[in-house]
């Protein structure tokens with residue numbers, strides 16, 4: 426989809442900024458008016474399935490989405506570009522910036538044993554003190570430890586290690602760079618002191634590779650290379666995708682974002698670091714110089730897609746089935762650990778359906794149980810944020826999975842918190858575009874957001890299904 430005529434006048438005088446969301450399943454590119462944030466064009470391209478990928482395929486997808494958005498035709502009007510991307514991916518390259526191994530993604534669990542060993546060796550308190558997160562398989566350092574142990578030849582050739590958004594910064598600007606929000610997801614960066622903790626790399630990877638410079642939130646990573654467009658455009662520092670969503674939503678303290686994408690994430694903005702030695706909340710940094718306490722799960726929107734596939738229906742029919750079921754799915758309770766799980770840290774877990782009877786084993790209840798499983802798996806995060814004194818006044822529900830009406834209508838009651846659903850936008854890419862404007866002009870624009878629907882908790886069934894979910898998880902996994 427390119428610039429439409431009615432939009433051309435909208436932004437003919439205005440300068441534009443481009444935001445990229447290179448997420449697990451796809452790359453999305455948006456061009457928006459720098460002053461208003463109004464979208465001028467957009468494009469997307471899929472990423473291959475799997476939990477590891479050759480980073481060149483991210484570049485190819487970006488090129489395809491860039492073309493689909495017609496960015497080159499916007500020429501000099503593009504003042505800035507920035508990239509938000511899936512966090513934690515291990516991008517290790519040799520001296521020629523060629524990958525020494527496929528990038529292991531946030532949802533790859535092969536480094537779970539290394540993660541367990543690292544926590545046991547230093548202890549939870551020491552990890553939280555050092556980098557404000559507890560290593561799990563998702564985090565970059567555990568993947569480097571895996572590489573050193575199981576692919577020593579590749580590890581020996583590794584000259585620089587960066588993250589997915591850092592790799593795309595390299596493609597766009599010609600140099601490696603990152604920001605504190607994404608660096609905070611590596612487990613070798615301290616988001617309070619804002620410094621790399623290279624001793625952790627030495628200890629668990631056995632060497633200290635070159636690391637991307639951590640830029641300030643509004644700092645330029647360089648000028649856009651000619652192959653992409655006008656060299657007058659600056660490239661922003663970029664950020665991790667959840668920090669991008671927070672920026673795109675203009676998230677304020679008290680507002681909690683719940684994103685139902687490939688990952689399920691619950692996060693908010695905090696002026697101070699939240700230190701959770703249990704590891705349930707990761708103490709990430711945001712993209713404005715503050716903090717982004719966050720809970721993430723591996724199983725989110727794809728639980729509903731898998732449920733639809735099992736029922737041999739499309740997502741629209743799946744939604745209809747779920748909406749037609751009893752609110753509590755007739756007593757069915759699904760533990761949605763279909764690809765292992767990160768929070769709780771159960772990398773080898775599988776899914777479990779409990780409460781099955783001859784009476785409740787219906788397509789409607791199976792669909793409904795899938796929806797409730799996604800919400801239940803994230804609900805603990807809201808309680809956890811509250812336990813650290815982080816205000817939880819309302820939820821902003823985003824991500825592809827939020828298109829499910831059944832999920833939208835159930836969220837407030839399962840969470841026990843009012844839920845606003847903003848208009849459907851690519852908030853991660855929009856946040857990147859806001860950062861691009863900040864880097865280009867020195868000012869972070871305020872574009873506002875439009876709420877499409879609002880819901881309030883409605884009925885005791887929410888606590889009933891949450892209680893069943895917790896009881897099922899404790900019965901099977903003891904926690």
Ligand SMILES: Nc1ncnc2c1ncn2[C@@H]1O[C@H](COP(=O)(O)OP(=O)(O)O)[C@@H](O)[C@H]1O
Pocket residue numbers: 448449450451685686687688726727729730740741744824825826827828829
């Ligand atoms: N109407 C819908 N109901 C349920 N899930 C949906 C719907 N539309 C899209 N999705 C899911 O949204 C997911 C993509 O969401 P997105 O936020 O783009 O993910 P990511 O950012 O991780 O790539 C896909 O897994 C897709 O199945």
Ligand SMILES: O=C(CO)[C@@H](O)[C@H](O)COP(=O)(O)O
Pocket residue numbers: 448449450510511512513531563610666667686687688689690721
């Ligand atoms: O690991 C995390 C956050 O810690 C995930 O949020 C990834 O960043 C993937 O994001 P999506 O592809 O689901 O947007």
